[in-house]
Amino acid sequence: MEKQGRRHHISSKLFHHSVSDCSFNVSDDGLLVDATNNTSSSNPSIPIPIPIKQLFRQTKEIKEMDFFSDNNIMNDDADDDEEPRRQPQQDCNNNPPAVNTGLNLLTLNSGISSTSASDIHQNSNNKLMTSLQVELERLHEENGELKTMLDQMTKSYSQLQAQLLIAMQKQAQNRLREPIKCEANGMLARQFMDPRPSAAAAIDHVRDPSVAYSSGKTPADHEAFSLFAPSNLNIEVMSTERDQYQRRLQTNINCAEEALDRSSQCLGSPNYTSKSGDPHLLDDDNDEPNRSTDQVPVADQVPFRKARVSVRARSEAPMISDGCQWRKYGQKMAKGNPCPRAYYRCSMAIGCPVRKQVQRLAEDKTILITTYEGNHSHPLPPAATAMANTTSAAAAMLLSGSTTSKEAHQYHHHHLANSGFFSNSQLPFFASSMATLSASAPFPTITLDLTQSPMQQFHRIPPPSSSTFPLPLHGYHQLMGGLGHPIQAPMYFPPNYKAPPPSAGLSLSGGQRSTSTHSSGMIETVSAAIASDPNFTAALAEAISTIMAAPRPHQGHQGGININDGDIANNNAARGVVASTNNSPPPSANIGVRPGSLQPVSPQLPRSCTTFSTN
DNA sequence: CGCATTTGACCCGCGC
DNA sequence: GCGCGGGTCAAATGCG
Ligand SMILES: [Zn+2]
Secondary structure, rough: HHHHHHHHHHHHHHHOOOOOOOOOHHHHHHHHHHHHHHOOHHHHHHHOOOOHHHHHHHHHHHHHHHHHHHHHHHOOOOOOHHHHHHHHHHHHHHHOOOHHHHHHHHHHHHHHHHHHHHHHHHHHHHHHHHHHHHOOOOOHHHHHHHHHHHHHHHHHHHHHHHHHHHHHHHHHHHHHOOOOOOOOOHHHHHHHOOOOOOHHHHHHHHHHHHHHHHHOOEEEEHHHHHHOOOOOOOOOEOOOOHHHHHHHHHHHHHHHHHHHHHHHHHHHHOOOOOOOOOOOOOOOOOOOOOOOOOOOOOOHHHHHHHHHEEEEEEOOOOOOOOOOOEEEEEEEEEEOOOOEEEEEEOOOOOOOOOOOEEEEOOOOOEEEEEEEEOOOOOEOOHHHHHHHHHHHHHHHHHHHOOOHHHHHHHHHHHHHHHHHHOOOOOOOOOOOOOOOOEEOOOEEEEEEEOOOOOOHHHHHOOOOOOOOEEEOOOHHHOOOOOOOOOOOOOOOOOOEEEEEEEEEEEEEEOOOOOOOOOOOHHHHHHHHHHHOOHHHHHHHHHHHHHOOOOOOOOOOOOOOOOOOHHHHHHHHHHHHHOOOOOOOOOOOOEEEEEOOOOOOOOOOOOOOEEEEOOO
């Protein structure tokens, strides 16, 4: 029985479909079938009486037959490739796919042997079971490998998409450049925001997931990601330091390649922190001591490392719980805001460079803005992973070149608007949040705005200098590796919570706005994929994979996301992982954190900062 | 007693 | 050079 359950479970995993009514044998068969291809050798190793052997073979074959037959019945489309192969076997056996075949075999076997034989039969049976178990385990491993491969492929896909997007952006920029003269600030946002070649950025973007995976992330983790994805997030990206960036860029640009390479490497390493002369850097500068400053020129000072991701949401709680443990290390009165700004640093692991700032919005004190910066150097709880992923995705988008110049901005308005992104009529329920890029901020910052309902966002008029477009946030999935924050944890929505559209609005604003130029075609493709996919998670993954590309609005969904700190906090508490600083009241949250074990940290974008504000 | 928070001092970059 | 503002440090304080 135990085996049954286990096998069945595995088979389900492997094939993603239920073989529910299948008998025990059938289930096994399903598994075995796959296994047989690679693992048939295992059988020989086990000494089995000839009769039994034959039986075993028959069983195996039958099982395969059964499995597939069952499969065929259930899924006509499934396994087209394998069908042909298996077909012959079925013919040979002339056994119906029915589960009964297994029974028949048993019966046959018993008939052949005498009572004394029954003991042998049992022994052999046990052996068979053992071998089957082994095979199952192996299959499980294989399954894991396959998933890994899938992840890699997805990663590659994302990368290619990113590159494509970048190329398109470049084209668009070139086009725009003609009609629109660059202003003093006209420098492309992307330049100061992401000195690296776009391709590099894309690579980085993709890289996160891989790292996460390698770090031990399991498929389950990915699921977690997908859960979190909700997000209709408004992302506001403010690029700051434009002057500095510009200056640096002049010199750095040449080093972009080098920087890129380095950054990529750094991304891979959890402990990576950017080192720069900039006092604003949050990181602890604990990076490689070996590295001489000489060797690391300007590239290190590259602004992109300071990228921040901020999230704003409505929350009464002083701080939102994001699954991480934070220690407060400072508080300051921010100019122009009666509410003090609190500084926290990640205390989940000593030396973790991740920091965050928490501040309430002056205009609306119910809105909490949390800004994250840096990458975690340690495994994160699922909840934290979700957040990290979100932020990393946003950061990736920011860094990847989704940002652009004012021209892009205009382009964005033209094309995006025309494409229906901003058209209410076309996308009445466009629920996404807006992402804004602005040059006014000291650091490139992406803000995820969870405070507004989709409709509100929709109607919201972007700042003159900003442009908005839907952003599929969250990349959880692999893509997501994570923003530094791994914020990232599996978050799930309450039953009553409707899955938000995967896309979020993104607005780019700032002196030099940057916008992402995207091809409407891609957007359409993405949206189509999402729309067509009933599975929200899958859809989300799709959206994520295209994060770099301008995502497009979804029909779907409604309102802004309220994040209740309490919920998350509670979840954390339940898990035993509690943000020390979280004092969240009881909640009722839209987004819950699924209890889970620590996950390996997904690689996060270097020095990216995420701000999370709860409304 | 240990840990986390508080809070003033300090550092640094930037603008004038 | 000076002041301002953002950000961090670290001693003092509070809490369990
Ligand atoms: Zn951390």
